[in-house]
Amino acid sequence: MSSSSSGDRHDTTPPAAGVLAHRVPDLGALELLLAVARLGSLGRAARELGISQPAASSRVRSMERHLGLALVDRSPRGSRLTDTGQLVADWARKVVEAAAAFEAGTRALKDRRDSRLRVAASMTIAEYLLPGWLIALSERRPGTAVSLHAGNSAEVARRVRSGEADLGFVEGLSVPEGLDSAVVAHDLLLVVVAPGHPWARRRRPVTGEELASTPLILREEGSGTRQVLEEALGGVARPLIELSSTTAVKTAAVGGAGPAVVSELAVAEEVAARRLVPVGLDAGVRLRRDLRAVWPGGHRPVGPARELLSLTRV
Amino acid sequence: MSSSSSGDRHDTTPPAAGVLAHRVPDLGALELLLAVARLGSLGRAARELGISQPAASSRVRSMERHLGLALVDRSPRGSRLTDTGQLVADWARKVVEAAAAFEAGTRALKDRRDSRLRVAASMTIAEYLLPGWLIALSERRPGTAVSLHAGNSAEVARRVRSGEADLGFVEGLSVPEGLDSAVVAHDLLLVVVAPGHPWARRRRPVTGEELASTPLILREEGSGTRQVLEEALGGVARPLIELSSTTAVKTAAVGGAGPAVVSELAVAEEVAARRLVPVGLDAGVRLRRDLRAVWPGGHRPVGPARELLSLTRV
């Protein structure tokens, strides 16, 4: 019926502004494309994904029709990606990798009890680093069930002390009392501006005083990044806007609202694509802090905890 | 039938090793979650995505059931994400952003003719940078149809000269004859190793001679990165393995096969997550090259080309 009459309701509201779902093949199709690229045959790819060959064939075909692009060169001896297909597959790989991180993260959040490895981590680490570590861990030790609790540093420390967590990750300035620790990474805060901002072209480094006197886009008081910033400035920062999520801060900065202070982990992509430009800072401004793994004092972690620790760049 | 008897065929081959599609909500659900986070209400999110409120409600619910996580706090006055939901939404955002890049890229590949802006770009740029630029462009000038042709530098130059492309992006060492150009970014090649590799802990910078005498994981002869490397080494490089895609090179390096040479654009994520470690190089080794926009000599680009150029960090 929707096809008959006059295509009312749904069609009058055209597929909505930013609805990617209808323009991007679903994850299964993207995985299939990658499998074809890797294995050189639709049939083998189908087998790997546990579907029948005709299903794979039709799915690839419909993806090609959908995108309006020839992705696969079929021959009686197998299938290879076209040049276009290679490029599309590279873009697809990014989506699939993000999906893998999503899966690793959400699965760890769910597996609360009965896991062999219980991890507690602060937000920044949980958000940006842990999924990758978990993927690496599951490749090295398949089947290790990991649970994740995300919270602030005090909460992480408490869980590790009480034995509710086997391993913790914190981004505080100091090591929590009574816990052993190892630095696993550094969190370098960047001052970033949109490419159009005056600071983007500036040669002379920005000094601490300037930073302290310039209204900045910041996370709310009490957040980890805010603490590090104020510590480095030796006083309070002047907020232009206070936002409650790193994402909101990035969005405001990209929009040109002003200079923002964020972890390099959070803006790696934006910086690489030049949507944001890091501002040179005076050597006196120390916006670096350690990201540390922590565990109960005395004995080094063993078993899966040790394994995970070794992945995080000892 | 498949449910009766003994759960044969499909169930014996358990959902296949790395099939994410069944474990990760589809793009529509992720977009919906982000919309709920942004708008604070299931109903409003539904409207934005052009679906009914019950559809949104049930979809979020089934996503929560699927993940085994409570994502949304529903109240008679609206819905907000739970803490867990925030974290999950952050992971979801990465997937959606990758999907947006996919969409922007594939759409440009398709819109061959009749576009207002025809771009030709070398692979590295097309793969890593252009999708982001296209997204930014479409935000600033909605509705600008862009077409993309990806090829090597000579091909890009030819298209720009012949008028088949309005704007080109090349990564060659020199500016093609008869074209004006502007540097839009730099492509810094990195030597990367897996965290376990001896070079990962090494303090002393690696010299050009060392690099030249060490077997490296490389792209095939003739590739852009290979050219730059050999230019910098003043001779030929010694390949440990030659691979035909940047992705394959990365995979081999992550697996610990040896040192690899790749663009920083290609490994930003791996480096951030410490799956790969960049090796310090002697100051004498120049592995940087310019990424340039090029256009027909004489007149600066106007219209959409000018707009795109201005996005690429003037």
Add this chain to the structure above:
DNA sequence: TGAGGGCATAAGCTGAGGTTATGAGCAGCT
């Protein structure tokens, strides 16, 4: 020339996700 791997087509089934219609909780105004 027959065997085997690779892809395409055909016909039929299932379920996820969509719709409309309706109910019920809570806030705030009149």
Add this chain to the structure above:
DNA sequence: AGCTGCTCATAACCTCAGCTTATGCCCTCA
């Protein structure tokens, strides 16, 4: 108090994308 307006949930129904099996054709290689 009660009305209005917003929220979300439930119910019954529909559609189509994507899966399956069965089959055929094409090409290569022994």
